[in-house]
Amino acid sequence: MRLRALSMQAFAAAMRANPRPAPAAPCVPEPADVPMERAVQAAVAAEQAKGILAARFACNLEQAQFLLHEHSRRTRLPMMDLAHQVIQHRGLTT
Numbered sequence: 001m002r003l004r005a006l007s008m009q010a011f012a013a014a015m016r017a018n019p020r021p022a023p024a025a026p027c028v029p030e031p032a033d034v035p036m037e038r039a040v041q042a043a044v045a046a047e048q049a050k051g052i053l054a055a056r057f058a059c060n061l062e063q064a065q066f067l068l069h070e071h072s073r074r075t076r077l078p079m080m081d082l083a084h085q086v087i088q089h090r091g092l093t094t
Helices: 002-017 033-057 061-075 079-089
Strands: none
Touching (some): 033 079
């Protein structure tokens, strides 16, 4: 029993001294990560488009969001596609 207690103490001390390295992250996103990455890209594009519209029309970000949403609704163009167009062309046409 004493030998086992000593070996457990030695094992615990060795683990504290030399912890295992964390496993490396995979380089290729797993299939479950793809929708999350798309959602992040869509959010980034929408924020960039709002910033461009706010600067172009001298309005706040809430008003720019409203412009983006209304134009998307009126033209029946998905918001992400419209945001990418705004980013590419640096503006919004009616």
